[in-house]
Amino acid sequence: MQNEIFIIMIITLLVGISFILDKNKTLQGLKNGAKHLHKILPEFLLLLIFVSVFLSLVSQSTLVGLLGRESGPFGIMIAAGIGSIALIPGAIAYPLAGELMRQGASYTILATFITTLMMVGILTFPVERKYLGNRLAILRNVMSFIGALLISVLVGVLL
Amino acid sequence: MKRIISFWKYLIFIAFLFIMFLLIYLGIGVGHRMSDNFYAFSREMIIIVPCIFVIIGLIDVWIPTEWIQQHIGKDSGFMGGVYVILLAIFQGGPIYCAFPVAHLLWKKGTSMRNVFLYLSAFSSLKVPMLIFEVAFLGWKFALVRATVALPIFVLIALAMDAYSRKTGIELNEIETT
Structure with missing residues (x-):
């Protein structure tokens, strides 16, 4: 909550400074921002639905169970699959990864989960598609998926 | 045509809310978990998303x-x-x-x-x-x-x-x- 108040304070300050510098420019900017938000709102609502449904079907304890036990290629596949689909805020994802590490999950699996989670986004795809277009959004996700697996294997080899 | 498409997207959202409340009403466990996640994530979005678009609007007019x-x-x-x-x-x-x-x-x-x-x-x-x-x-x-x-x-x-x-x-x- 404190974080959120901090963000709102900074934004208010920025808008205030901008307003003092140039009233018309600021109003124009805010108007553009609002129009933009209005255009993208349905995709954000869709994202909201996806995340709520996903997180309610796959709880944190389920994730720990799935990722903590399996190792080897099968474990990597599970980690990559869950990581690619999910959208989990860092504040939850990292403690979760820390818990997995304590339970003995390998570095490769941890890296797979973390990197796919951050780089590949199936739940965020509706939003991404709106900005990048279908082809670029698909291509970015496919390349990021391959890239994430490469990173994980290298992390596993190096550590 | 565009209007109809975005209308459908809003309808999906309303249908989701309806199903969520129905699940809670029927006492199915997943409904409560869904509403908890929905609440947490929408609280984050309600604060962060408008802020991002304020920033975007400002960058748009200020950065040449x-x-x-x-x-x-x-x-x-x-x-x-x-x-x-x-x-x-x-x-x-x-x-x-x-x-x-x-x-x-x-x-x-x-x-x-x-x-x-x-x-x-x-x-x-x-x-x-x-x-x-x-x-x-x-x-x-x-x-x-x-x-x-x-x-x-x-x-x-x-x-x-x-x-x-x-x-x-x-x-x-x-x-x-």
């Missing part, structure tokens, strides 16, 4: 297109990549906020390579995230992962750039003015 083109545009070279990565990693926030910012940068003349460098760096090299990573997985893990990731991000960005050049496909136009 020429400035962007010159520093992170098509001929910005190596330093352009460095600038855009620095811009990405000193930000916070979830990935769905990076797309509108990347789109604005593109609209203002950022090269495709730099747009994708920005997205990759935003996704997994952000300083606030790295602090979490060090805290929970150790500095060795964070350091190795970040070091290995960077060259791969450059490769992804170059490949996306090449694809865009070959096919002529760029980002979607979204009219906001």
Whole structure:
């Protein structure tokens, strides 16, 4: 909550400074921002639905169970699959990864989960598609998926 | 036609709310978990999303297109990549906020390579995230992962750039003015 108040304070300050510098420019900017938000709102609502449904079907304890036990290629596949689909805020994802590490999950699996989670986004795809277009959004996700697996294997080899 | 499509998208949302309340009413466990997640995530979105669009609106009017083109545009070279990565990693926030910012940068003349460098760096090299990573997985893990990731991000960005050049496909136009 404190974080959120901090963000709102900074934004208010920025808008205030901008307003003092140039009233018309600021109003124009805010108007553009609002129009933009209005255009993208349905995709954000869709994202909201996806995340709520996903997180309610796959709880944190389920994730720990799935990722903590399996190792080897099968474990990597599970980690990559869950990581690619999910959208989990860092504040939850990292403690979760820390818990997995304590339970003995390998570095490769941890890296797979973390990197796919951050780089590949199936739940965020509706939003991404709106900005990048279908082809670029698909291509970015496919390349990021391959890239994430490469990173994980290298992390596993190096550590 | 466009109006009908976005109407359907809102309808899906209303249907979702209806199903969620129905599940809670019927006492099915998943309904409560869903509403908890829905509440937590929408609280985050209600605060963060409008803030992002305020910032985008301000950047839109204050940062001149020429400035962007010159520093992170098509001929910005190596330093352009460095600038855009620095811009990405000193930000916070979830990935769905990076797309509108990347789109604005593109609209203002950022090269495709730099747009994708920005997205990759935003996704997994952000300083606030790295602090979490060090805290929970150790500095060795964070350091190795970040070091290995960077060259791969450059490769992804170059490949996306090449694809865009070959096919002529760029980002979607979204009219906001």
